[in-house]
Amino acid sequence: MDALDVAGLLVLGFAAGMAGGLLGVGGGILFVPALVVFAHLAQLEAIATSLVAIVLVAVVGTARQRDYGNVRLRDGLVIGVLSPLGVLAGLLVANAVPERALELAFAAVQLLFAWRLAGNVGLR
């Protein structure tokens, strides 16, 4: 890694953390490409390594949001603890359905959520 690589990681890392704090996501959408491009990791290694940053962002973000009164801790922990059910379901689906179909299905779900959320707050 050279100076440009380090600068890239710092800028995208900050942006990913910002997105995490503002929007409640882990930031993997930025961490993973940042680690591929600037830390020269393979896709799987980047996904695995991004989790280090995602966990730290999530823990610090949760603590701050808790101070602001914005965390229903029990619900959050229940979702986290039960998520391995979904991991198993995901692995079964991944072995049965072509990857391209999965990508398009996930994109469709996200667009549906975008449409409904926009309606929810009167943005459309």
Next chain:
Amino acid sequence: MRLAAIATAAGAFSALFGVGGGTIIVPLLVLWMGYGQREATGTSLAAIGVIGALAAAGHALYGNVHLGKGLLVAAPAIAGVLAGTALQQRISERAVAGVFVVLLVVSAAVLVF
């Protein structure tokens, strides 16, 4: 029951794509459980902490976690999350939802293209 369904969906999408739990958890908490936008983001982060720690432990067993590079990108991210949570308290929930809609559209576009 709804929490279990949200957990299953978030775990499945995270496992399939390596990212994306938050883009499932936040909308479902808002649309399905009546959470405010700020509450949904805070609670989503708590869930992601657990989901991420479980997934990191699994990947670490296979030796795919590069800890040094992870910490290098995590350090500015911690500054970012402090800035992001502070900013979120100063803008309307409607604005937070609007930015989230943009994130969903961008994320969908990344998946398609």
